[in-house]
Amino acid sequence: MNSREYIIVGGGLQGGLIALALRHFRPQARVAVVERGPRPGGNHTWCFHANDVPVAAQPFVRQLVSAEWPSYRVCFPGFARTVQSRYAAISSDRFAGVLENSGCELLTNTDVVALDQHSVKLADGSEISASCVIDARGPTSAEPAIATGYQKFVGLEIETERPWPDTLPTVMDATVPQEDGYRFVYTLPFSAHRVLIEETHFADGPEVNKPLLSQRIVDYADAHNAGRFRVIREEYGVLPMPWAGGGAMVPETGSIPAGYAGGWFHPATGYSLPAAVRLSLAMANVPPQDARAAAKKLAQRLRSRQRFARFLNRLLFTLVKPDQRWQVFRRLYRAVPDATINRFYALDFGPLDAVRMVVGWPPPMALSRLIHRPETTPCPSPSH
Ligand SMILES: Cc1cc2nc3c(=O)[nH]c(=O)nc-3n(C[C@H](O)[C@H](O)[C@H](O)COP(=O)(O)OP(=O)(O)OC[C@H]3O[C@@H](n4cnc5c(N)ncnc54)[C@H](O)[C@@H]3O)c2cc1C
Structure with a gap:
């Protein structure tokens, strides 16, 4: 027994x-x-x-x-938004x-x-x-035997001399120069002087140049006037984004x-x-x-x-040029309401959410008052 x-x-x-x-x-x-x-x-x-x-x-x-925050930000060239969803x-x-x-x-x-x-x-x-x-x-760590793109990242949790300029997480700061696919920086401020900074790429290949990505994080911290800092933890990951x-x-x-x-x-x-x-x-x-x-x-x-999410990966990785991928996310975050974003992340979205995400706009039959125009909020900008 x-x-x-x-x-x-x-x-x-x-x-x-x-x-x-x-x-x-x-x-x-x-x-x-x-x-x-x-x-x-x-x-x-x-x-x-x-x-x-x-x-x-x-x-x-x-x-x-x-750790927990009341909302989070996304930032793109010319557009930033605060998504009203608790993040933990x-x-x-x-x-x-x-x-x-x-x-x-x-x-x-x-x-x-x-x-x-x-x-x-x-x-x-x-x-x-x-x-x-x-x-x-x-x-x-074996390479998947299916058609896939990759999400790859290096993260450094640092203790900073000067306070980090934001109290909210930024899950995508795509105002950085684009390279090796869709590049963005992710920041999680745990306290005024402790922040996790992740350099992330949605790229065609799985190779990660760890020293280069770590240097990008150092540059990002410098640009945000963090002063001297000490690295207290490192994270690294390569995740498939299959289609x-x-x-x-x-x-x-x-x-x-x-x-x-x-x-x-x-x-x-x-x-x-x-x-x-x-x-x-x-x-x-x-x-x-x-x-x-x-x-x-x-x-x-x-x-x-999951099938729909793979379909989005297919669009992103096979139809959009690597250095233009950021535009897909910018358009998405401009067009869809918070509730759709939240349901999408939770893998709990419905057909209307899916349509909204593909066309980046509500279906044509929707009344104009349903068309969502999110408020634009500035991202904390680098000090130099
Ligand atoms: C750096 C990184 C950050 C991530 N951040 C997020 C995030 O913020 N949010 C999110 O939702 N997802 C995130 N993910 C994706 C995913 O959630 C994680 O990879 C998550 O840890 C996967 O959970 P899991 O339990 O399947 O595997 P794991 O958490 O990796 O757990 C597997 C466990 O099995 C043990 N194990 C393996 N083989 C054996 C064996 N033969 N005998 C005994 N034990 C064994 C391992 O030691 C390990 O502890 C992240 C992934 C990475 C790599």
Whole structure:
């Protein structure tokens, strides 16, 4: 007889969220999380928009939030906008602390070498079993065998001598010179003197020149008059932005694929938190023997939205010249209302949202009063 109801392989974002959802909704269930690293969570700052977390998931997600802002900005040449949506961050540290105190059985420094529907083989040759085995081992560094563009970034979290000139996050500052695809800078001011600056490119190839991108961040900090600064953390990532492939798939047998590697991500943003939260909710709301069916049903629901996001990637990467891609985003942010943007990020958008995003304008039959003209707000400008 199985001694555990659930084994989750991988204590990253997805594995941790499922474990916390299970603790919340099925507190009697025995849940083991097997993680190869010394602590769960790795080295990340995961961000999300308020809409990404359904109300039912708030009780297990709220405790993870390490920073929060009432809105965020996007900036383009000649146009800037504040999107009225709460934006929040989860630090790996906070995530690890919550998971370590959650009451789950946490097996760290433990490598899984094989897994099946009901059992998991560890690197030391031992085997553990459960009614439900979930594979949340995360993205691999192998190049995807599908048609794809790439979102690649280097981030430096810095402590600055002078206060950072903005208190709100800027999720896209595309006023910087364009190179290697769509280039923008992302800033998350955690406090007046601590900010995460990420140099991001939506590019055709996966190669990352880390020294160059780090230098761009230094230049950006200088241009924003940050004064001398100290780097306290670094992040690096290359995420596929596919326009082929099938999205989240759940097979009839074997372990249940979850997380980024299982296709539970937003193809056009690279964010996986919205899908990870929804999958956690869906699985925790049913007994272990029904978790597969619940995951399948959700995968089905997300499929058309993931397909649309891949379609947008196809347009962006195959039709638009790399140095002109910023115009697509500028047009999008000029034309669509906050609610559409929020639903888009959350993978929770409908057909009207999709039409709005493609034409960058409401459908012709819409009344003119429905046409959204967002208020233009200035971005804090570099000091020199
Ligand atoms: C730098 C970076 C920043 C990102 N920022 C965001 C963001 O702001 N918002 C967002 O929504 N998405 C973000 N993403 C995308 C995505 O959400 C993350 O990649 C997320 O961590 C994926 O979650 P996951 O659980 O699938 O994988 P991971 O979080 O990578 O977790 C997988 C875990 O499995 C463990 N593991 C792997 N193999 C084994 C094994 N054999 N045995 C035991 N354990 C194993 C790993 O050590 C790891 O801890 C970001 C990605 C990167 C790379």
